[in-house]
Amino acid sequence: MRATYEGLLRVAHRQALEMVGRVGADPLEVAAGWTAVLSATRRHMEWFSWELETRDLALQIGSREGDPPLKALARTVGAAADLLATQDVVTATAFDHHGGVAAARRAVATIVSVAAGAALRALESAGAGQSALQVSICGHLRTVQSELQEIASLSTTLKLGALGNLATSMPAASTERFAAIGYLASQWQRDHEQVPPASLLTRDLRSISAQVRTAAGHSRFLIDALGSSAQRLGLNGPMLTDLRAISSILRLADHGAVRASAAWQRHVSDLGGQTSLPGEFTFAELHSLLRDAVSTDGRVLPANELIPSQATAKAILGAVDEMLHSAREVSRGQRDAVAVLIRSGRLFVSHQAFTRMDPSYVRPSGPTGRQQGSWAWTTRQDRFAELTSALGRVAHCLSRAAEGCRRLAGTTQQGRPSVLAVPAKPRDITNSISRPPLTVKGLEPSRNFPGVELP
Amino acid sequence: MKITKPANDDADRVRVVELVTRAEATVEAIEAKEPDGAWAMTAFSRYRVCELLGVTPYGPYQGELASAPADLMDEAAKIVDGFDVSFEGLSWRLALADALRSAANDIRMVTDARDV
Numbered sequence: 001m002r003a004t005y006e007g008l009l010r011v012a013h014r015q016a017l018e019m020v021g022r023v024g025a026d027p028l029e030v031a032a033g034w035t036a037v038l039s040a041t042r043r044h045m046e047w048f049s050w051e052l053e054t055r056d057l058a059l060q061i062g063s064r065e066g067d068p069p070l071k072a073l074a075r076t077v078g079a080a081a082d083l084l085a086t087q088d089v090v091t092a093t094a095f096d097h098h099g100g101v102a103a104a105r106r107a108v109a110t111i112v113s114v115a116a117g118a119a120l121r122a123l124e125s126a127g128a129g130q131s132a133l134q135v136s137i138c139g140h141l142r143t144v145q146s147e148l149q150e151i152a153s154l155s156t157t158l159k160l161g162a163l164g165n166l167a168t169s170m171p172a173a174s175t176e177r178f179a180a181i182g183y184l185a186s187q188w189q190r191d192h193e194q195v196p197p198a199s200l201l202t203r204d205l206r207s208i209s210a211q212v213r214t215a216a217g218h219s220r221f222l223i224d225a226l227g228s229s230a231q232r233l234g235l236n237g238p239m240l241t242d243l244r245a246i247s248s249i250l251r252l253a254d255h256g257a258v259r260a261s262a263a264w265q266r267h268v269s270d271l272g273g274q275t276s277l278p279g280e281f282t283f284a285e286l287h288s289l290l291r292d293a294v295s296t297d298g299r300v301l302p303a304n305e306l307i308p309s310q311a312t313a314k315a316i317l318g319a320v321d322e323m324l325h326s327a328r329e330v331s332r333g334q335r336d337a338v339a340v341l342i343r344s345g346r347l348f349v350s351h352q353a354f355t356r357m358d359p360s361y362v363r364p365s366g367p368t369g370r371q372q373g374s375w376a377w378t379t380r381q382d383r384f385a386e387l388t389s390a391l392g393r394v395a396h397c398l399s400r401a402a403e404g405c406r407r408l409a410g411t412t413q414q415g416r417p418s419v420l421a422v423p424a425k426p427r428d429i430t431n432s433i434s435r436p437p438l439t440v441k442g443l444e445p446s447r448n449f450p451g452v453e454l455p
Numbered sequence: 456m457k458i459t460k461p462a463n464d465d466a467d468r469v470r471v472v473e474l475v476t477r478a479e480a481t482v483e484a485i486e487a488k489e490p491d492g493a494w495a496m497t498a499f500s501r502y503r504v505c506e507l508l509g510v511t512p513y514g515p516y517q518g519e520l521a522s523a524p525a526d527l528m529d530e531a532a533k534i535v536d537g538f539d540v541s542f543e544g545l546s547w548r549l550a551l552a553d554a555l556r557s558a559a560n561d562i563r564m565v566t567d568a569r570d571v
Binding site: 203206210211213217258261275288 | 494497
């Protein structure tokens with residue numbers, strides 16, 4: 001289960017509402033907690049190309065912990081800002097939707113102004129004699145609150161749109177069996193994405209093929225188990241049809257994977273040996289988790305033991321969703337890496353295969369090593385047709401199966417970042433969609449041009 | 456991480472390679488006959504065994520196929536346990552024995568599921 005931006009905003013909203021009446025009255029504690037909230041908000045607003053005017057409290061907080069409700073809110077607002085920061089180039093197109101950005105800005109401003117109001121009320125109701133410290137903190141809170149309310153009033157939209165569906169790059173870590181499988185699958189995908197394609201050797205590629213095949217195989221087993229439990233669990237008709245469709249697509253993917261591993265036997269770029277791919281070690285962990293989930297004592301679990309309840313079915317769907325998504329990304333990455341390797345002449349074809357394909361080919365004469373004698377060098381894509389078509393087949397089938405599974409799990413709209421690039425600074429995103437930054441105070445287009453929607 | 460393979464125990468090693476090659480060829484033949492089976496679930500552990508042992512499947516298998524590939528893997532694991540390795544090779548031996556046993560388990564699991 002991945003956290004979505006909308007989900008995090010909802011949590012923050014609830015926290016802000018519950019804060020009313022719960023904030024403590026110690027001014028320094030409140031100030032410490034509030035500083036955290038304000039800096040998280042400032043960072044968050046940067047993603048909407050909005051610079052908060054009010055400076056931080058110029059106060060020596062020292063080593064105060066900060067008021068707990070305020071700190072909790074600061075954590076949530078910060079987590080939401082991190083979520084926005086870790087999107088990749090593709091999912092970041094959600095920022096192009098100006099209505100969504102305006103709505104998100106309004107939401108954040110509303111939430112934080114509610115929190116400011118709660119803190120203000122707590123300090124003012126502290127009773128007896130207001131110290132200078134308290135007065136300055138209250139003044140600061142009032143300024144921030146009015147600024148935030150101004151920001152909130154600039155927009156009228158409430159719908160977050162695609163922005164609300166941006167999700168974290170990894171599912172939440174959990175000890176629950178199927179959630180852990182989903183998490184490890186995502187980790188596996190990440191580990192593969194971090195290896196540059198040009199550094200892959202045939203043994204790595206063969207390993208990746210075996211990993212993808214096994215992941216798809218286990219997914220298919222779980223989908224079949226769900227399908228055969230459909231009646232018992234009360235899953236509806238269309239869902240059963242979808243499950244069957246996904247199962248048959250995965251069967252096709254398996255055929256492709258078998259052809260791919262046969263094709264690997266006819267190409268090489270190294271002489272064997274052990275791979276040191278981080279993805280392989282992660283997959284070994286994932287594999288043992290999967291095995292423990294589907295079998296006990298070396299015997300496969302029958303469907304009624306594997307899926308005792310609807311809750312387990314839901315958990316399994318979530319795990320299969322993550323697994324197929326990761327398998328698709330990994331197999332796509334492999335397909336593209338192979339294309340790169342072929343173009344740079346890093347994969348060899350055996351002489352026998354070469355002669356079979358091109359009768360006019362003549363083996364080069366001259367002194368050759370024992371291994372070199374059997375393999376020929378070429379950059380022609382058509383010599384690798386069997387391999388590339390098999391890999392393409394696998395990637396295509398996994399795409400379709402992954403889409404089907406996302407529909408079943410209800411995560412179709414989730415914008416999942418795929419490549420773990422270095423998170424861009426907010427400025428980079430604004431530049432890429434060439435919007436002018438709205439940081440100049442006094443520029444309030446909604447007053448001058450009433451018909452214009454604020455970006 | 457470079458794991459060195461033992462230079463001695465050639466006869467045992469040859470025997471293990473033989474068992475593994477035979478088991479792998481058998482499973483591949485079964486897979487080819489049952490394209491819709493769940494053999495995909497064994498792919499990774501079988502690959503890991505071949506990788507650790509250095510068995511590269513570049514040529515077709517000439518010998519006779521076995522009836523119980525899982526038993527062959529288990530037998531190979533027992534022989535591997537007895538390998539005399541240097542300190543550096545210890546982790547390799549343990550990894551190989553573990554991979555062989557888990558491949559045997561997976562093969563048994565899928566055979567069992569098929570027969571049910």
